[in-house]
Amino acid sequence: MTRKYIKLSPLLFLLIVLTAGCGKSSGGGNIIPPPAPGKALLQLPAKDAVCTTGTIVTDSTSAITFTWKAATHADSYDLAVKNLFTGITATQNTTALKLVVTLSRNTPYSWSIISRSKQSTDTGQSNTWKFYSSGPGAAAYAPFPAAITSPVFGASITATAGKVNLTWTGSDVDGDITGYDIYLGTQTNPAKIRSGVTDMFLNDVAVQTGKLYYWIVVTKDSKGNTSNSGIYQFSVK
Template sequence: MRKVIKKVALFSLPLFVACGSKEPVNEAPTVVNLVYPTQNLLCIDNSISFDWSDATDPNKDKVSYKVEIAKNRELTNIAKTQTANTSQATIILEKDVAYYWRVTAIDSKGKESEPSSVFAFYTKAEGESNIAPFTAELVKPVDESAVDGLAVTLEWKGADSNTGDTLTYDVYFGEDAIPTTIKEEGISVTSIQVTVESGKTYYWKVNTIDNAGAKSIGQVWSFKVN
């Protein structure tokens, strides 16, 4: 009787080990780097060969790519979305438009990487000599973040596909969700310091103007003071 019980126990052990095994966790692919169009590029042709680095997948899954092209830096006004199986895609866009693009890698199980950085470019119209600058790019404070202190530095980046242009900025700042009060006008620097009060939420935007008078209206950003 003892021998029978011993054999049953030995045969049961491999079954117990097999039942205790786990499926490997599905990890997201790596973030890609944008190659072309480069940041703030002026594109003569509106048929553009987009290019980015290959993503790798920790689980060796097959990777595809989601290309998003928008008419605003925040990518809420999407002009075109396209899926590609390689790290290149040719896409035809409108002429005379400022675009912003990014790429997200997706594995075969649907797991997405973090989106790439966002690059801006411009498709030039026929015979056009001056082009409006790109909308200002936020540096700090992070949009909808909470900050400490009673003095906050607002910082942004400006860019123009007409590389010879000189840019100036109008900065709107206040407690209204759509800021209408100009804090600074016609400045050439890309940061200012503002005085704030604890417990309040502030809104701001930066309009960018080139030396020919062409203007880009900025996105509204906000932050709350602890």
């Protein structure tokens, strides 16, 4: 038997070798995403306290310094300060670990930090703290507005045997909260359904399926001061 051999030119042989090599995976194709920024740790103004370190700007405003600890993998921060009387939030960005903001005196605020990174679209969210900016002649401060925890605004919930549970959190720099009044109804000015609740929850509240409900928590202290959570709403499936 006569064997036949095909002669390959050096150039064609090299092309075949390179083509075969391209079909093999190098195993290095996985892209590792950049790390997300961490959570900043708040420092000042202190949680649930009266801030007395501000510099008075006018009779009605003070310049208050906010400070926090650096978050991992972050290169800038958004400081969000919310006026708890008006519900308006002001946000400023900085690359530093402190920022001076001019605020109304004798007013409750909450604040938090969002950590950002140029390398990632993810962000880090700090805790949220409340404080009072000190005011002239203030011997006592009203409670902070209650923070509604459940049902949250706009929630659609299922009633159990025609009843739902309401929860919130309250705090006060003077530590003298005496109770909470709860308002609930299908109108935007709901009626009071319970007075002087000493817990931060109210269970087995009767509701109807298919209805939209509005509710408010009013916090009271021993000196007769009050604060209003603002109106929240939820629907019952």
